[in-house]
Amino acid sequence: xxxxxxxxxxxxxxxxxxxxxxxxxxxxxxxxxxxxxxxxxxxxxxxxxxxxxxxxxxxxxxxxxxxxxxxxxxxxxxxxxxxxxxxxxxxxxxxxxxxxxxxxxxxxxxxxxxxxxxxxxxxxxxxxxxxxxxxxxxxxxxxxxxxxxxxxxxxxxxxxxxxxxxxxxxxxxxxxxxxxxxxxxxxxxxxxxxxxxxxxxxxxxxxxxxxxxxxxxxxxxxxxxxxxxxxxxxxxxxxxxxxxxxxxxxxxxxxxxxxxxxxxxxxxxxxxxx
Amino acid sequence: xxxxxxxxxxxxxxxxxxxxxxxxxxxxxxxxxxxxxxxxxxxxxxxxxxxxxxxxxxxxxxxxxxxxxxxxxxxxxxxxxxxxxxxxxxxxxxxxxxxxxxxxxxxxxxxxxxxxxxxxxxxxxxxxxxxxxxxxxxxxxxxxxxxxxxxxxxxxxxxxxxxxxxxxxxxxx
Numbered sequence: 041x042x043x044x045x046x047x048x049x050x051x052x053x054x055x056x057x058x059x060x061x062x063x064x065x066x067x068x069x070x071x072x073x074x075x076x077x078x079x080x081x082x083x084x085x086x087x088x089x090x091x092x093x094x095x096x097x098x099x100x101x102x103x104x105x106x107x108x109x110x111x112x113x114x115x116x117x118x119x120x121x122x123x124x125x126x127x128x129x130x131x132x133x134x135x136x137x138x139x140x141x142x143x144x145x146x147x148x149x150x151x152x153x154x155x156x157x158x159x160x161x162x163x164x165x166x167x168x169x170x171x172x173x174x175x176x177x178x179x180x181x182x183x184x185x186x187x188x189x190x191x192x193x194x195x196x197x198x199x200x201x202x203x204x205x206x207x208x209x210x211x212x213x214x215x216x217x218x219x220x221x222x223x224x225x226x227x228x229x230x231x232x233x234x235x236x237x238x239x240x241x242x243x244x245x246x247x248x249x250x251x252x253x254x255x256x257x258x259x260x261x262x263x264x265x266x267x268x269x270x271x272x273x274x275x276x277x278x279x280x281x282x283x284x285x286x287x288x289x290x291x292x293x294x295x296x297x298x299x300x301x302x303x304x305x306x307x308x309x310x311x312x313x314x
Numbered sequence: 315x316x317x318x319x320x321x322x323x324x325x326x327x328x329x330x331x332x333x334x335x336x337x338x339x340x341x342x343x344x345x346x347x348x349x350x351x352x353x354x355x356x357x358x359x360x361x362x363x364x365x366x367x368x369x370x371x372x373x374x375x376x377x378x379x380x381x382x383x384x385x386x387x388x389x390x391x392x393x394x395x396x397x398x399x400x401x402x403x404x405x406x407x408x409x410x411x412x413x414x415x416x417x418x419x420x421x422x423x424x425x426x427x428x429x430x431x432x433x434x435x436x437x438x439x440x441x442x443x444x445x446x447x448x449x450x451x452x453x454x455x456x457x458x459x460x461x462x463x464x465x466x467x468x469x470x471x472x473x474x475x476x477x478x479x480x481x482x483x484x485x486x487x
Contacts, residue, residue: 053365054395061388082377088329089378096334164332164378169343169451170427171380175332201380211380216438237442239342299339 089164145193157305172215189266195295221263246288328374345458361398368394416459420452
């Protein structure tokens with residue numbers, strides 16, 4: 041009997057794991073704040089993410105310097121060393137200038153806007169291909185809370201879905217679970233921008249009478265919390281209307297290039313400051 | 315590979331997956347190194363080690379992923395167990411076998427993720443997910459597994475544990 045149990049140990053373990061996870065996955069349990077159990081793990085992972093992002097930046101600079109050096113003649117070692125040093129310095133300065141430019145844009149946006157914003161750096165992205173999220177280096181300790189909107193000077197990025205003390209997770213508008221109330225700037229038709237499987241976005245629930253065209257600008261309507269009214273999301277692409285549907289929908293090309301975001305602004309309050 | 319090396323690789327893998335790997339994304343899809351680690355652990359060290367690796371790596375993934383909590387714990391633990399059980403059928407391995415197994419396991423993992431996601435959140439079409447996420451990811455994982463095997467594991471000649479203990483053993487030379 042005991043031998044049989046030992047023989048089937050792996051299946052018993054599998055059964056127990058499946059049972060545990062099934063319980064964990066129950067939709068009701070997802071709402072419970074049991075994330076505190078994983079806080080130490082998140083703390084370690086986010087620390088490593090920050091380190092790797094920093095190393096990645098440094099490595100990129102050195103690598104670019106190396107690539108640029110390949111064409112320099114072998115016999116002029118001294119010149120090559122000087123060139124390497126200068127190139128590295130130039131790249132570093134260029135990086136600084138770009139970062140300065142981006143941060144200045146964020147600062148301008150922060151100053152000009154009728155809302156309070158908190159600048160944050162992107163330290164990681166979702167480990168899975170199924171979800172589109174960003175990890176930022178500001179958390180509940182800095183005033184970030186769930187449901188806050190996240191933007192860049194180019195447009196809407198997404199919404200905070202998890203706020204740990206030192207880091208937060210942002211669900212991008214290109215994630216299939218993300219949705220932002222929007223309107224078409226030219227025609228004022230309202231709809232809902234959602235993510236797609238392709239990692240793009242689409243606007244749904246546009247009226248059949250809406251005279252929308254490709255290239256129209258899509259803005260936030262301000263109806264969903266977290267975002268001010270009139271902030272750019274993207275431009276309309278292909279417009280579709282299937283026969284039985286009561287609404288039109290259209291592809292939206294986001295203004296933000298999500299693969300290149302390095303800094304974002306979290307909208308901590310929509311109170312008018314002016 | 316000793317426990318410390320393995321531990322460091324496992325600890326660094328989720329942060330690497332969320333930072334450096336974004337640089338090699340193709341159409342918003344990147345290889346799943348965590349799944350590969352779980353597969354190799356299960357295949358070489360047995361199903362219980364695979365299961366443990368899946369549980370640990372799944373927890374790390376779930377904590378920094380936007381999906382429902384528990385999803386990757388479930389799927390990766392199962393993948394660790396399955397790869398361990400499959401590993402019992404083979405005395406040793408080749409790059410082709412590794413790639414075939416990883417492709418199959420990636421598809422299975424994707425199907426499980428789909429079902430769990432659909433159960434908790436719903437609202438996705440399998441055909442779309444298969445075309446835009448599941449299949450590209452499986453292909454990318456397969457290619458990466460081939461490179462990992464060719465560049466490292468195949469040369470290390472790691473001894474498999476529990477090889478040939480299944481009722482049907484297929485020695486591969």
